[in-house]
Amino acid sequence: MSVDASPDNGSRLPKRLAQGAVLVAVAALLGLLVWKVATRDSGGAAARLAASKGAPVAAPQFTLPRITGIAGSGPGSIALASLRGKVVVLNFWASWCVPCKRESPRLQEAYSRFAKQGVVVLGVDAQDFTGDARRFANRYKLAYPIVHDGSGKTLTPYGVTGFPETFFIDRKGMLVGKRIEGEISAKQLAEGIKLALGA
Amino acid sequence: MRGALGLLVLVAALVVAAPTLASESRPTLGELEGEVMCPTCKTTLDMSSSPVANRIRAFISARIAAGDTRSEIKRKLVDEFGPAVLASPSKKGFNLLAWLLPLVGIVLGALVLGWLAWTWSRRRTGSDAADADGPPGQPLDAEFEQRVDEALARYEE
Missing domain, CATH: 3.40.30.10 (Glutaredoxin)
Structure with missing residues (x-):
């Protein structure tokens, strides 16, 4: 078993975090849209x-x-x-x-x-x-x-x-x-x- | 010099503020038509000729003639039809978010762009420096050097 301690990992972390945040935001907006459509009291x-x-x-x-x-x-x-x-x-x-x-x-x-x-x-x-x-x-x-x-x-x-x-x-x-x-x-x-x- | 600059700023501020103050104390129907919604058609008054829109127009005209300010007219309309009668949300409570979020978005966007530009320029400087130095500790191959010299000689002829 080895631990990858290359400096590259440190610089990639903020990028990964930003990508994760964007994904979460998009998923939340999609969820909101689905909820709004599903609970709409049409008529x-x-x-x-x-x-x-x-x-x-x-x-x-x-x-x-x-x-x-x-x-x-x-x-x-x-x-x-x-x-x-x-x-x-x-x-x-x-x-x-x-x-x-x-x-x-x-x-x-x-x-x-x-x-x-x-x-x-x-x-x-x-x-x-x-x-x-x-x-x-x-x-x-x-x-x-x-x-x-x-x-x-x-x-x-x-x-x-x-x-x-x-x-x-x-x-x-x-x-x-x-x-x-x-x-x-x-x-x-x-x-x-x-x-x-x-x- | 400093006094003249201060006077210039004061005059500029008055020029900007005067129409706003005049519009608050002496609003026109045309201005308010763009700021008030028709409750049945969900468009601004200037886009609607529905009966209720016509009635609201008549109300606004009557209130202007009576000397009401823009804020007073809007407040009376909100009392009758609720806050949704205003085309733009109020700057209070939860509605304040509608004013603040775009500003937050612009600031965040500027920060992200600045950060991206900074990382890009830093990477670019690093790679330029690496290109200028060449690969460290790698002597040029003798055969390859000879071929380059021959090619250059042919090019010069």
Whole structure:
């Protein structure tokens, strides 16, 4: 057995260390890329609901500040979890969205009609100015609670791709029925609510 | 001489700082359009004509008319839409990394390049010196020397 003590070994050490560091860095970046792709929630809850073939899907949780100064909201915030035990019509909207203006009277009507059966309409005003949302709610006399999601952080978990979009959540906090993309009709609203009440 | 140089530096600093200060106190819509993101289309405002982009433009114009500074307008937009509404990250907390890492990268790159240049030049000097000295203790072969002399003689003819 011999020990190679040539001076060459000493000069090669930093080079080997540098090569090793580069390899580790490249492997770490590749690992990060694979992890990001593997854990990406593409389509969110809407995609899971569509793939579930009618089976309920857990509604992503959130807590958002209420928009004050309107009939349906006081100060503070609303956690979706606090509405467990009620059927929730979850409506994503923005004041600059034209179809939202047309459907809002229908949502208000459904809120008034089904309130006694434990149904609540919850508006999520996303990517919008709070002042604009307040003016919108007052103009259309919306009495249901509305929360503000300026950054739109709830949109990806729900898989919202445009405004308006509406989901139905049963008393156990599960999404049921179909996600309604675009302006919701009175018939779609009634059907969705009945399905959630019966779930 | 030294006084004149100091005055020159002061004037240069004022020339550089004046537009920045003016831009902070009297921002224009055009400037801010390049620094604010459209929340729905994920581009800067100047690249978007979406309804929310138009609404933000109107908000900025109103705030400029009301006398808000650039920082105040940006802060109000962040309050409404979150930090992602700014095209460049803030220089605080975790976001500070986005500003520091490129500088660290440039410094590290310069150090690596400097080190490589230094080792390369050192190796080059060593090999040049070795070439100039020739192989130590190796007398030229007599037959080979004679052939070189003959070749040189032919070349000179």
